[in-house]
Amino acid sequence: AKPSVLVARAIFPEVIAHLEQHFEVTHNQADEAWSREQLIARLQGKQGVFTTGGERIDAELLAACPELRICANMAVGFNNFDLKAMTAAGVLGTNAPDVLTETTADFGFALLMATARRVTESEHFLRAGRWGKWSYDLFAGQDVHGSTLGILGMGRIGQGIARRGAHGFGMKVIYHNRSRLTPELESACKARYVGKEELLREADHLVLVLPYTPQSHHAIGAAEIALMKPTATLVNIARGGIVDDAALAQALRERRIAAAGLDVFEGEPKVHPELLTVPNVVLTPHIASATVPTRRAMAQLAADNLVGFLVNGKPLTPLNPEVLESA
Ligand code: GLV
Ligand code: GLV
Numbered sequence: 072a073k074p075s076v077l078v079a080r081a082i083f084p085e086v087i088a089h090l091e092q093h094f095e096v097t098h099n100q101a102d103e104a105w106s107r108e109q110l111i112a113r114l115q116g117k118q119g120v121f122t123t124g125g126e127r128i129d130a131e132l133l134a135a136c137p138e139l140r141i142c143a144n145m146a147v148g149f150n151n152f153d154l155k156a157m158t159a160a161g162v163l164g165t166n167a168p169d170v171l172t173e174t175t176a177d178f179g180f181a182l183l184m185a186t187a188r189r190v191t192e193s194e195h196f197l198r199a200g201r202w203g204k205w206s207y208d209l210f211a212g213q214d215v216h217g218s219t220l221g222i223l224g225m226g227r228i229g230q231g232i233a234r235r236g237a238h239g240f241g242m243k244v245i246y247h248n249r250s251r252l253t254p255e256l257e258s259a260c261k262a263r264y265v266g267k268e269e270l271l272r273e274a275d276h277l278v279l280v281l282p283y284t285p286q287s288h289h290a291i292g293a294a295e296i297a298l299m300k301p302t303a304t305l306v307n308i309a310r311g312g313i314v315d316d317a318a319l320a321q322a323l324r325e326r327r328i329a330a331a332g333l334d335v336f337e338g339e340p341k342v343h344p345e346l347l348t349v350p351n352v353v354l355t356p357h358i359a360s361a362t363v364p365t366r367r368a369m370a371q372l373a374a375d376n377l378v379g380f381l382v383n384g385k386p387l388t389p390l391n392p393e394v395l396e397s398a
Contacts, residue, residue: 074381076119079110079126082145086370093378094119111135119377124148128164130156141380145373147171147228147360148310150283154391161397164390165376169227170368171360176231178334178359179278179308185353186304186332187213187276192350213275213302213329215240221274222246223290224281224309225262232278233260245270248281271298276306283310293318299328306332308359311339320345323352334359 075095078087081102090096097113099105105113107127114120114136122128124146133139133156141163142152149166157164185191193210196202220236222229225248236242237260244262247270251257257264265273277299281287291305292315299305305328307314316337322328323346330351336342339357346352360369372387380386389395 074118075116076121076377076381077113077117078121079105080123082121082123082370083367086367086374089371090121090374090377093382107132114139119143119381121145121373121377122151124151127151127153128157128162129153130160133157133160133162141165141377141386143373143376143386145369147175148282149390150310152390158391158394161394163380163386163394165373165380165386165388166390167369167372168388170372171365172227172231174362174365175228175308175359176235178361179228179232179280179306180235182306182308182332182334182353182355182359183276183278183304184215186306186330187215189330189351191353195350213304215242215276217241217243218275219243219245219273221270221277222262223267223270223277223279224248225252226280226282228308229278229280230256230260230262232280233262237261245273267295268298271295272300274303275300276304278306279309279313281309281313283312287313289313289315291315291319293322296322296328301327301329303328304330304332308334311335311337316343316346320349320352323349326351 073095076090078096078098081100087096087098110126111132116138118138119141120139122142122144124144128142128151130153139162143165145167147166147168149164152164154164189210189212220242222233225246229246233244237244244260245265246262247265247267251264290313296318319331320343323331332353334355335357376386376388
């Protein structure tokens with residue numbers, strides 16, 4: 072018999088069709104909101120699940136789904152996985168790295184530029200019919216070219232942003248990361264390693280691209296924002312929870328930094344109500360990887376991981392490969 076898999080959210084119909092060549096597929100193309108209980112009920116008898124980043128996979132769920140062998144996330148981030156619990160249960164996790172790197176780095180730059188140059192704030196002004204006359208400081212923002220770009224979290228996406236900044240905009244790039252890049256990678260993206268405090272103090276534009284872990288929770292809070300330049304902008308395309316959104320909203324209201332661009336939020340899709348009322352913030356609904364070809368590639372990679380593992384025993388991008396060795 073074919074293995075059985077569950078696709079937890081609506082995805083590209085052709086990806087469902089691809090999965091149906093190999094599996095008995097139960098899907099959610101109506102994209103109904105499933106409670107955790109309903110997810111667990113639908114996982115009964117399934118060997119694999121296609122997740123999209125919002126489904127929490129932890130010890131309790133795994134204990135309730137003893138036949139489950141693989142969770143394939145259609146996201147590079149996998150903070151919805153308790154990887155330790157998955158490894159203990161012998162369940163493989165896979166993510167969707169690489170295919171979204173350049174697309175996500177593009178969006179980091181889009182948000183940086185929109186933030187520094189006050190694009191959405193000025194559009195709201197224009198749409199509201201308030202554009203009456205020229206004025207010397209109308210929506211005057213901060214320069215991007217030639218400024219100092221700070222990057223917190225220097226994985227593939229961070230390096231993509233660094234390359235854009237250094238090569239395209241003549242920016243001076245500084246970064247902080249748990250580990251330093253090799254000298255080859257540092258010179259490829261013309262980035263200089265600095266301590267976190269120096270990063271906060273020196274950056275004209277600070278972009279967050281680090282994974283969400285207990286250690287990165289509120290990595291940017293009131294104390295960190297206080298170190299930043301009053302003209303600085305902050306861009307978060309990483310994960311909600313890395314920034315203390317309440318502290319950020321207050322800092323924006325008091326103009327302790329110039330502006331912020333946020334694609335991710337604590338407790339999203341809810342957004343801190345204060346962030347919705349301050350003018351100097353650009354807000355987008357977690358779309359950094361959202362181009363048609365990239366979302367397709369991410370879905371295809373998640374599907375290929377399910378086929379690779381359940382049919383051929385070879386997943387493409389395993390997160391806890393130790394599960395394969397002990398199987
Ligand atoms: C999106 O946030 C992802 O992790 O791919
Ligand atoms: C994500 O994969 C990153 O490396 O930034």
